[in-house]
Amino acid sequence: RNNFIIAIDGFSSCGKSTVAKALAKQLNFVFVDSGAMYRAVTLFFLRHKIDLQDTAAVLNALEQIQIDFVPHTEKTQLLLNGEDVSDEIRQMEVSASVSEVSAIKEVRTAMVAQQQKLGQLRDIVMDGRDIGTTVFPEADLKIFMTADPDVRAQRRYDELTAKGESISMEEVKANLAHRDHIDSTRSESPLRQAEDAVVLDNSDLTQEQQLTLVVDEYLKRKSL
Numbered sequence: 483r484n485n486f487i488i489a490i491d492g493f494s495s496c497g498k499s500t501v502a503k504a505l506a507k508q509l510n511f512v513f514v515d516s517g518a519m520y521r522a523v524t525l526f527f528l529r530h531k532i533d534l535q536d537t538a539a540v541l542n543a544l545e546q547i548q549i550d551f552v553p554h555t556e557k558t559q560l561l562l563n564g565e566d567v568s569d570e571i572r573q574m575e576v577s578a579s580v581s582e583v584s585a586i587k588e589v590r591t592a593m594v595a596q597q598q599k600l601g602q603l604r605d606i607v608m609d610g611r612d613i614g615t616t617v618f619p620e621a622d623l624k625i626f627m628t629a630d631p632d633v634r635a636q637r638r639y640d641e642l643t644a645k646g647e648s649i650s651m652e653e654v655k656a657n658l659a660h661r662d663h664i665d666s667t668r669s670e671s672p673l674r675q676a677e678d679a680v681v682l683d684n685s686d687l688t689q690e691q692q693l694t695l696v697v698d699e700y701l702k703r704k705s706l
């Protein structure tokens with residue numbers, strides 16, 4: 483393998499995507515938000531009222547799902563069967579079900595295969611929950627991000643209310659706790675820190691400071 487792979491994992495709303503995006507831009511890597519893929523699958527399941535217990539229905543639905551990322555200068559669009567669902571997948575309705583959908587073995591198998599394909603050729607930064615452990619255990623650089631739960635809830639609350647969603651801080655906190663619990667206790671590739679990951683607690687760091695730290699880690703490994 484000639485390409486460089488950076489895996490960024492951590493709990494919900496730690497700012498993984500923000501760092502990953504900035505990093506990809508600076509290094510001219512491809513950025514892939516793996517959580518967006520699970521969110522798109524969840525949206526499809528909700529729309530088609532897929533019974534999560536029904537393995538045949540789940541497999542059949544997965545076969546009908548095509549997910550594409552379309553890069554733009556402003557932001558990357560996520561297409562679900564050709565439809566731009568970038569905004570819809572961020573809504574609370576999707577957030578409320580995404581961890582249940584993501585815990586399903588068949589869903590993970592399908593998504594992990596697609597993610598591995600994306601990392602075959604190009605230099606890539608991928609963020610998620612199991613990127614350094616399951617998707618790319620051989621990643622060249624692994625970052626595990628954490629942040630104070632109150633800081634995380636405030637960030638997510640600001641993000642959602644800025645988009646006009648009417649939601650309380652309590653709901654946001656409950657959703658983060660709910661997802662973190664399911665994500666770290668599921669049997670299929672649970673969220674956990676890879677042994678060789680660099681831990682980045684960004685509770686008190688600016689985005690610029692975070693980027694500098696990660697770029698430093700990249701440069702250390704690049705010169706090896």
Ligand code: C5P
Nearest residue numbers: 516517518520580581584610611612661
């Ligand atoms: O990253 P984001 O918070 O958008 O991810 C939404 C959800 O997708 C997570 O709470 C988790 O349940 C699931 N996910 C996952 N594995 C990944 C990325 C996300 O299970 N690699």
